[in-house]
Amino acid sequence: MLGIPSHVYWARCEGGHTAVLDLHTGSWHMFSNVGARVWDAFALRGGVEGLAEEIAIPAGYDLRATRDAIDAYVLALSDMGLLASHARQRRRKWSRR
Template structure:
């Protein structure tokens, strides 16, 4: 991902990558802690805290907007003229 504010590329790996992809694809991390914890035999509550902590880190570093403060994305319409 390119951090436009700092002009730096950011790479995510491991659980960080899974968290970022869940947010990018679905807009939420609901159920992600369970997906990460159960197969690995980890405590789900601890995984949930870790996911929440990572999301907070993304918000604090400006890589993610807080819920309800997402930037407006314009919807572009392509108009084609056919003859």
């Protein structure tokens, strides 16, 4: 099962964007649109189950193509080290104080 590793921090930004910081690489990533929805699915509910239906059905998109696109995006996030397979997941969100 994939989750957000402890070295990754994230925050929602204005306009529906999500900023993600990988402390291992010092890299920032900005996700928007469907990318932000995929990230939010992991951050808020622990996975992307049902996300393809939430996106495809209201918009009239092909469900299988949407699932395939989400799976490819999740694989890319995993390859970048932003998602990892591990037993303990810590959700790290930062906010302004």
